[in-house]
Every structure is written in structure tokens, then in C-alpha cells.
Amino acid sequence: MSQRRSFVHLGLGVLAVAGIALAGASCAARSPSSVACGAEVRPSIDCSSEIPEGDIGVLNLASDTASFEDVAIRRISAETEKFVAAHTRLCRDYNACAIDKATYDEEKKALLKLLTPVGSLVAAVKQASSEEERQAALDALYQHTVPEAERKEELTLTLSMEAELPESAGGGTRTVKPDEPLPTNTRVFFKVEVKPRAYVYIFQNNATSGLTVLFPDERIGTKNPLDASLASRIPNGDLRFRLNDKDLGFEDIYIAASRTPLQNLDEALARVRDGKVTRIKDDKLLDGMKHLPVEGAGAKKDSKCRDAGLERCPRIRGLELDLSGASGSKPGSKPPSFMARTEPGDGLLLKVFSFQHTSEGAAYKDAAEKYAKLPAPKTRGGMVIERARTRGGMVIE
16 A cells, blocks of 8 residues: 555454444353254354444444545445344344244345445455455445445536537537547537436636636526536537637646536636636636646546645546446437546546647647547647527637
8 A cells, every 4th residue: 555545454453343243142042052942942143143244334434534434434334234223133032032934044144245345345445455346346245335325515527528410521410438539610519418407507618718618607598507417508508619720739628517506617617707707727716627637648636635635636526437327328329528436535526628629631630540549748729609500609718
């Protein structure tokens, strides 16, 4: 494990050793070794022998741990305790002749299905060799043990950037992949799905045109919050964004999402729309987002600021999900540009989606050929919004 984070095993295995031992002692009936239930004489059960081996107790992290992870750990512990307590009650009821063996076996099987994997899932978190591996292991443990109803701030977001290429690039439509090249005059819109209902914010920064708020914007129809499990089109109706010719290079689009309004970000983007802020460095909140690592770039994450909020925490937040499980990857459908879920205990998604903006003609053709092989330095760019099949553009400032 790297020096950036360590596990403090204070109480690790409290349930696995002391707690489970006590539970087993309260339930075990070793003398006599059998109990009479009316005419039936049944062997009594040593409940402690029924509990799977391994650490299933509280995980305690070092002091630099994000508080939202502490929330996740507490929930995991509470749910694990419920599993053990339910098994203890089931054992006691069986030994007290309150239930028959068939009922006991059926309910025990269901409980052990929940409890048995916990030990190996905890071990995976403890033995993770990288931050990404640890996050994935903790998420697997959290998803297994904590019911959806208790994951109160959890949010899943699916985003597709849909592009219509100009005739100079052969025309046609496609769902844009991260870092994919797009030529000037490409028309695009976003399809966003959230689960559950959520507030979504999308903006862009470039060296020439400055800050551009893509969403929310009163001119484009779609409004916050976005409804759950419905594909929201941004912009709405016949509106689309068009890549202008002012900035070329890699363009970064910033996406934030939460089940509750992000008041500070709302206010910052309102200042941009009102023309009070035109450069990202002039706003502390937005300037912090500028330093978010681009998705997939493998940048280091600053664990000391992870729960300090947007102002002090320039890091991607949220787990990238396997697109093979996304709704957009069903037979006959295209996978989305990306799909992400909040980290365990966290209620905020922060992402940066990047694509390569080229000029039309040979430059685009060359970039398309090199797309998968030659990543380029990230720069900033700009978008224009316009109505379909018209030439009049509205620059969002």
C-alpha cells in the first residue's frame, strides 16, 4: 500500500472476533447437545460455527480519509452487524423450537448468501495496491452490503455526446468517445440520463472565448433538475451546439451532478452568464475545477482535499462504470460516451470529458487516423449553439 493512505485496523475484526464470539456464545447450546420440541428431538446448533471465517468487522481508515468514505464504512459496518444479528436470532429461534428445520435452513441460506462474501470483499479493500483498485474494491463491498434505500446520496449519470459531422468530413452521426477528433462545424448535442432525479451542470473553458455555460441555460429548454431514467436532450428540441473555428486542440467539458442543487456552482455559473466572470481564473470555484484531471489520464488524486468541496478539491469524483452494462449498449444501441456513479457515501459527481477539435479537411483526416495511437497535449476550445439547418449562431457567454 502506498504512503498516501493506510488502513488503521483499530477494531478491524471486532465483529469477526469479539462480536461474533459473543453472539455465538449467546446462541450456542452445547449442553445438552439436543433439544426436545414436542415429539421431535433435534440437535442444538452452535451458532458460532455457522458464521463465515474472515474479517467482516469495521474498516477504520487513517485520519486523511474523506468523510464521505467514513459514511460508507459506517453503513457497511451497520449492515454487516445486521446480518450477524439476524443469523443469531435465527439460531436462537431454532434452538428454542420457534421454527422448524426447513424454515431455518431456508433463512440461513439467504443470510449466508449476504454474509459469506463480506470477508473476501474486506480483504480486497485491505490488500488493494493502488487508489483505483481500492476505490473499486470499496465500491464492491458497499454495493454488496448496503441496500439501495440506504445509499441515500448515490447517483448514476450516463452521458452521450452525439455528433453530426460536416459534409467535408463525410457527414454521418456518431456518439463521441473520449479524446475522439471532431472537425470545425460539427453539430453536437448531449443526451443525459440520471438515476435518480439530479441537478446537472455542464460548462467549458477556452483560451480565446473564455467561459461558456452549456447547461443550465434558459434558452435551450431543458431545465434542472433532470428527471430520472429519462434521456434529457441538451440543448432541447431543434437546438444543437456547433464547433466554431476559434480554438483548435483538445477541448475539455466539465460535468458536475448531484441529487441536490449545488448552490455555489449555480451562483458561479450565473456570474458567467451575466458577464461578470469571463475568465476561469477570476472565479475561485471554477478555477479549482480547471485543475480536474481529464478522465482516464491517470493523474494523482489529492486525498487531503477530497471532502473539502469544490472550492478546495480539484479531483475527479465518481467511479467510471463498465459501458457493457449501460442502457446505451443494448443490442441495436450505441454505448454512451461515459457512464459514472458516485463513490460510496459521496453525493457529488465531477467529470471532465475531452475531445479533439481540428480544422476541416486534411487536419481532421490525419487526426482521425492517429486517434487511437497518438494522444496530444490538452488545450481548450469553444462551442457555439445554433438552430438546426440554419446558419445563425448564438455564442453563449
